[in-house]
Amino acid sequence: MTAIHIDNVKKRYGSLQALGGVSLKIGAGEFFGLLGPNGAGKTTLISIIAGLARADEGTVAIQGHDVVTDYRSARQCLGVVPQELVFDPFFTVRETLRMQSGYFGIRNNDAWIDEVMHHLDLTAKADSNMRSLSGGMKRRVLVAQALVHKPPVIMLDEPTAGVDVELRQTLWNFIGRLNREGHTVVLTTHYLEEAQALCSRIAMLKAGRVVALDSTAALIGRISGSQLVVKLSGGKLPSSLHALVSHPDELLAGDKYTIRVNHHDEVEGILATIRDSGAKLEDLQLHQADLEDVFMQVMGGDK
Numbered sequence: 001m002t003a004i005h006i007d008n009v010k011k012r013y014g015s016l017q018a019l020g021g022v023s024l025k026i027g028a029g030e031f032f033g034l035l036g037p038n039g040a041g042k043t044t045l046i047s048i049i050a051g052l053a054r055a056d057e058g059t060v061a062i063q064g065h066d067v068v069t070d071y072r073s074a075r076q077c078l079g080v081v082p083q084e085l086v087f088d089p090f091f092t093v094r095e096t097l098r099m100q101s102g103y104f105g106i107r108n109n110d111a112w113i114d115e116v117m118h119h120l121d122l123t124a125k126a127d128s129n130m131r132s133l134s135g136g137m138k139r140r141v142l143v144a145q146a147l148v149h150k151p152p153v154i155m156l157d158e159p160t161a162g163v164d165v166e167l168r169q170t171l172w173n174f175i176g177r178l179n180r181e182g183h184t185v186v187l188t189t190h191y192l193e194e195a196q197a198l199c200s201r202i203a204m205l206k207a208g209r210v211v212a213l214d215s216t217a218a219l220i221g222r223i224s225g226s227q228l229v230v231k232l233s234g235g236k237l238p239s240s241l242h243a244l245v246s247h248p249d250e251l252l253a254g255d256k257y258t259i260r261v262n263h264h265d266e267v268e269g270i271l272a273t274i275r276d277s278g279a280k281l282e283d284l285q286l287h288q289a290d291l292e293d294v295f296m297q298v299m300g301g302d303k
Contacts, residue, residue: 001028002064003153003184004049009058011044011208011294018044020208021058022075026186028063028152031179033199033216034188040205042188043083050080062153076104079146083158085138089131093122096130099147104149116144118176121166136163143171144271148172153184159189172198195221204298212298219294227287228259228267235279241270261286 004026021039026032036042047053049060049083051067051074060067065074088096094113101109117123120140124135128299130141146154160168173262176198179185189195195202195216202219204212212219227246230237232255237245246258247250261267267286274281 002026003030003062004186005026005059005061006045006049007059009045009048009055009060009298011041011053011056018208019048019055022205022208022210023058024203024210024213026184028184029179029182030198031185031200032187033195033202034186034205035195035202035295037207041206041208042205043157044208045205046080046155046188049104049155050078051075074151077152079149079154081143081146081154081156081159083161084133085142087130087138087141090096091131092127092129093117093144094126094134096141097144101148103279106149109148112146112150112267113144116147119170119177120144121170136167139163141184147178152182153186154178155186157188158190159187160194165181192290192295194294202291204295206299212294216291220289220291222294222297226261226264226289227293228261228270229256229279229283229285229287230259230274231247231256231283232274232279233282235277237279238273238277241273243283244270255282 002025004024006022006024009019010017011020022041032047034042044053048055049062049067054068062074063077065077091099094117094178097113097116098109101107101113114123117126120139120143122137122144125137130138133141141155143159146207152230156175159171172194175185182227185241187199199216201215202212203210237251237257239260241257242251244259246260250257259270261270266287271281281295
């Protein structure tokens with residue numbers, strides 16, 4: 001079953017083409033990553049999925065429900081955690097979550113509210129006014145609000161931006177459990193190590209278009225081998241190794257070089273070449289290719 005079906009979605013704001021024909025199918029039960037640099041169109045796409053903006057062309061359906069023609073059913077299937085800390089300052093945490101349940105027509109929801117608060121470490125703050133909470137606690141409440149109606153599809157837009165390690169661990173433990181129980185999770189994040197650890201499949205957006213779409217393992221597999229990072233003192237990298245440098249600008253910048261290595265047995269030969277040139281090795285690190293390497297390759301240096 002397809003949890004989210006996005007078909008040729010386009011969106012323009014004046015002269016800006018925010019989305020240029022995005023098509024994606026996200027399967028039920030997936031933990032899916034949506035990555036891209038600032039301005040790639042991620043938030044615009046999420047707004048269209050959530051029904052907060054309307055596409056100029058194309059369609060979006062959640063669990064088979066069109067977000068325009070069957071908005072109520074589509075929205076019932078979706079829980080969204082936005083980037084912005086939006087809250088009503090006049091209510092306690094529990095009151096806020098009860099009201100959110102009411103928006104979805106759910107009464108007597110305290111048992112589930114208590115469970116969500118427990119898993120997000122909000123129980124001690126249940127009767128605290130929203131305006132008295134720290135930024136991290138407010139973000140936990142946003143997550144709880146998205147989950148009060150037990151949506152089958154959960155969309156997280158930069159949920160751990162600017163929060164502490166404890167909240168990240170708490171959040172991912174709970175979201176991971178929900179995913180294992182069958183909930184579909186869609187994550188946007190600038191923390192690529194989170195995406196690599198959590199997401200089974202990833203789409204990368206650039207300038208409003210999907211430029212990469214595959215399993216996380218397959219995307220990382222695009223970059224062969226490892227990277228040998230060497231810092232030299234007293235000499236430059238031998239010219240015979242220049243073709244192996246991953247970032248050519250390093251040849252002009254100075255004494256630190258990132259060298260592509262396909263097999264570990266190549267390392268000794270590279271080091272011998274450096275020693276024979278008279279350069280002295282000051283530091284050495286061997287890195288396995290990761291999602292950040294893929295991201296930088298796909299984006300062509302965009303951050």
